[in-house]
Amino acid sequence: MKLAFNRLFIAATTTVALLCGPVIAQEKSIIISSTTSTEQSGLFGFILPIFKMKTGIDAKVVAVGTGQALDIGRRGDADIVFVHDSPAEVKFVNEGFATKRNEVMYNDFVLLGPKSDPAKIAGGKDIKVAFQKMAAAQAPFVSRGDKSGTHAAELRYWKDAGIAIAPGTSWYKETGSGMGPALNTASAMNGYILADRATWLSFKNRGDLTILVQGDPKLFNQYGVMLVNSAKFPHIKKAEGQAFIDWITSKNGQEVIATYQIGGEQLFFPNAKR
Incomplete structure (x- = not known):
């Protein structure tokens, strides 16, 4: 047994x-x-x-x-x-x-904005000039504000353009979010935004957003x-x-x-x- x-x-x-x-x-x-x-x-x-x-x-x-x-x-x-x-x-x-x-x-970064383009940057290939024009026009700009690679690149471009964004700047909105949610915010408010091309190509809710500035070697990612x-x-x-x-x-x-x-x-x- x-x-x-x-x-x-x-x-x-x-x-x-x-x-x-x-x-x-x-x-x-x-x-x-x-x-x-x-x-x-x-x-x-x-x-x-x-x-x-x-x-x-x-x-x-x-x-x-x-x-x-x-x-x-x-x-x-x-x-x-x-x-x-x-x-x-x-x-x-x-x-x-x-x-x-x-x-x-x-890949590369692209600068997006509404087709109406109040800052008049469409077709440009100089990211420094584009950032200076956006600041001068006080055009709505959406920043990820999340210490991401895209956010780090954006901050370098503001610095290169000689622009210091003061806390509470009315036309500058930090989302603290990923690329997709930040793009949704920019689309909803017809604002400018820096994005990586890959996420932009896969993004569906584009609204009036389009690529306005691309091709500057500084946009290499x-x-x-x-x-x-x-x-x-x-x-x-x-x-x-x-x-x-x-x-x-x-x-x-x-x-x-x-x-x-x-x-x-x-x-x-x-x-x-x-």
């Missing part, structure tokens, strides 16, 4: 192990702290299933502004940081939160990816995170990025150094 019970117990245990084994093997995953532009543009929805198919690793995205994404990395709450503010990324590495910054892709330093945070999934970086900077990963389009337009341009 006892022997029969032991055999039954072993058989049951073996069955559970066989059933659970493949499930456990498939549970490899990483957390990517990234920008709203990579999420709201649909890029992650396009590339991450391909990454999982290639590696068996599931990637979960926390989409916030670049500043917040870097702070998540500083707390060790993500394995990968994928953002677009090169100076802030270099600082992140120098602080020891990552050991290397890897360039992945780029580089994206970088970093593995959070496991020496600081031992729980970081170093092998799986490095697998993501290796893939997204590989020939295959770069080709996948290049094939992502909306309405026949390519949203991101791969430029990883190999």
Whole structure:
């Protein structure tokens, strides 16, 4: 009787192990702290299933502004940081939160506004002049105001234009939100706004907004990816995170990025150094 019970117990245990084994093997995953532009543009929805198919690793995205994404990395709450503010990324590495910054892709920023264009900036290619004209006209301007990569770029353009935005400036509205909600605000109030081209191309509620200024080299928008330093945070999934970086900077990963389009337009341009 006892022997029969032991055999039954072993058989049951073996069955559970066989059933659970493949499930456990498939549970490899990483957390990517990234920008709203990579999420709201649909890029992650396009590339991450391909990454999982290639590696068996599931990637979960926390989409916030670049500043917040870097702070998540500083707390060790993500394995990968994928953002677009090169100076802030270099600082992140120098602080020891990552050991290397890897360039992945780029696109550009565009300056949007209502077709009526009260600041008369349409067709311009000089972002400095455009910002000076908007300030002179006191035309409604919507800022993300969220320490994102786009917000950081906007602040650089105001500084280059010699414009200091005083607290409480009536024509300058900070939303403290991601790119999509900020675009909704600009559309509703017919205001000017700086946006990354990828989110703009995927944005539907455009209202009277249109691209007014583009093509200035200063509008170049580089994206970088970093593995959070496991020496600081031992729980970081170093092998799986490095697998993501290796893939997204590989020939295959770069080709996948290049094939992502909306309405026949390519949203991101791969430029990883190999």
